[in-house]
Amino acid sequence: MLDVEKIRADFPILSREVNGKPLVYLDNGASAQKPSVVIDAVTRGYAEEYANVHRGLHYLSNLATDKYEAVRGKVAQFLNAAHEDHIVFNTGTTMGINMIAYSWAMPRMQAGDEIVLSVMEHHANIVPWHFLRERLGVVLKWVETDATGALDPQKVIDAIGPKTKLVAITQVSNVLGTKVDVKTITSAAHEKDVPVLVDGSQAAVHMPVDVQDIGCDFYAITGHKLYGPSGSGAIYIKPERMAEMRPFLGGGDMINEVGRDVITYNTPPMKFEAGTPGIVQTIGLGAALDYLMDIGMDKIAAHEDALCAYASERLTGLNWLNVQGHAPGKAAIFSMTMSGGAHPHDISTILDKRGIAVRAGHHCAQPLMAHMGVSATARASFAMYNTKDEVDALVDGLELCNKLLG
Numbered sequence: 001m002l003d004v005e006k007i008r009a010d011f012p013i014l015s016r017e018v019n020g021k022p023l024v025y026l027d028n029g030a031s032a033q034k035p036s037v038v039i040d041a042v043t044r045g046y047a048e049e050y051a052n053v054h055r056g057l058h059y060l061s062n063l064a065t066d067k068y069e070a071v072r073g074k075v076a077q078f079l080n081a082a083h084e085d086h087i088v089f090n091t092g093t094t095m096g097i098n099m100i101a102y103s104w105a106m107p108r109m110q111a112g113d114e115i116v117l118s119v120m121e122h123h124a125n126i127v128p129w130h131f132l133r134e135r136l137g138v139v140l141k142w143v144e145t146d147a148t149g150a151l152d153p154q155k156v157i158d159a160i161g162p163k164t165k166l167v168a169i170t171q172v173s174n175v176l177g178t179k180v181d182v183k184t185i186t187s188a189a190h191e192k193d194v195p196v197l198v199d200g201s202q203a204a205v206h207m208p209v210d211v212q213d214i215g216c217d218f219y220a221i222t223g224h225k226l227y228g229p230s231g232s233g234a235i236y237i238k239p240e241r242m243a244e245m246r247p248f249l250g251g252g253d254m255i256n257e258v259g260r261d262v263i264t265y266n267t268p269p270m271k272f273e274a275g276t277p278g279i280v281q282t283i284g285l286g287a288a289l290d291y292l293m294d295i296g297m298d299k300i301a302a303h304e305d306a307l308c309a310y311a312s313e314r315l316t317g318l319n320w321l322n323v324q325g326h327a328p329g330k331a332a333i334f335s336m337t338m339s340g341g342a343h344p345h346d347i348s349t350i351l352d353k354r355g356i357a358v359r360a361g362h363h364c365a366q367p368l369m370a371h372m373g374v375s376a377t378a379r380a381s382f383a384m385y386n387t388k389d390e391v392d393a394l395v396d397g398l399e400l401c402n403k404l405l406g
């Protein structure tokens with residue numbers, strides 16, 4: 001069992017007050033707080049171990065390079081990738097998916113080709129494909145969730161036609177918490193020779209991930225949601241797909257030799273890492289992954305599942321509150337509206353006065369908002385350090401919202 005009090009003690013910010021009340025941080029879907037091991041790794045990275053990485057011949061450059069490159073293996077271990085060379089560093093999922101759109105998809109797609117998406121994708125897994133729609137005439141095929149917010153994998157599989165060139169799908173919705181059976185989708189897509197990109201930004205935080213078991217071609221993660229620094233991230237890319245990719249950004253370590261009329265590239269994965277990278281951010285991500293792997297993602301998942309069940313029970317007990325999404329086995333992410341039509345921004349502001357941090361808005365998922373018939377929700381998203389007492393604090397705060405706004 002997870003020792004939540006011990007974990008909370010690792011996160012300095014959790015002991016502060018906000019608006020005179022103990023902080024109840026329920027905005028983890030947007031970004032998670034950082035444990036001391038990450039803060040220390042970042043501080044040490046700048047205070048004692050900083051220099052630019054790769055090609056340096058001095059002590060600090062070699063030290064920073066070793067620390068930075070060691071993180072590739074940690075990401076591979078965290079995602080159970082077969083080799084660290086299957087990992088490309090970046091600044092987060094947005095960067096990762098944009099890179100795949102430019103490096104892999106753009107050179108091999110043409111007008112009329114199709115990309116299958118679910119309606120609950122984050123804009124980071126929509127906008128890069130819109131670019132291809134606008135620039136190449138690629139068609140986006142949308143698969144809808146059912147009334148509970150569940151996504152039937154068969155509906156995704158049925159949407160794959162002879163012109164489909166890619167399925168791009170999230171493993172966990174950042175709005176509904178719905179978990180998607182990406183393994184079933186991937187194996188059916190592969191039978192039709194269609195690669196699959198999984199947006200793992202939310203999933204990798206809440207559950208163990210095994211990219212070899214899923215079998216997907218691309219799996220994107222973002223460091224700041226994984227208790228690591230913002231500006232860190234990585235994408236797993238199957239070697240066959242990596243071999244098909246053209247570099248998207250040019251400069252820095254992605255080259256081998258540059259002449260006036262010729263250029264040769266570094267070998268992958270560095271072929272896809274242009275310019276000075278987020279050195280210390282990536283080292284901080286390594287510290288976060290070590291921390292998570294020490295605790296065990298299965299233990300984190302079990303704690304969050306119990307929290308999710310408790311929060312579901314308490315929130316659905318409020319008959320003036322609409323919780324969007326009840327898919328079985330969902331992650332602990334709750335998007336809410338109030339029957340009286342109170343604006344989610346007002347809900348968030350009232351909760352904030354009680355030290356409770358939630359997010360209000362469209363959560364970068366406007367197609368899903370349109371599908372649900374709402375323009376915004378208030379979202380409480382839980383992490384490994386949250387407790388049942390914090391669920392109770394949220395419910396008390398929502399009751400106050402109902403009194404004031406209902």
Ligand code: PLP
Nearest residue numbers: 092093094122124174201202222
């Ligand atoms: N995909 C999902 C499901 C997300 O929740 C987010 C962030 O909220 C992203 C992608 C984008 O991540 P980032 O902004 O870190 O690149």
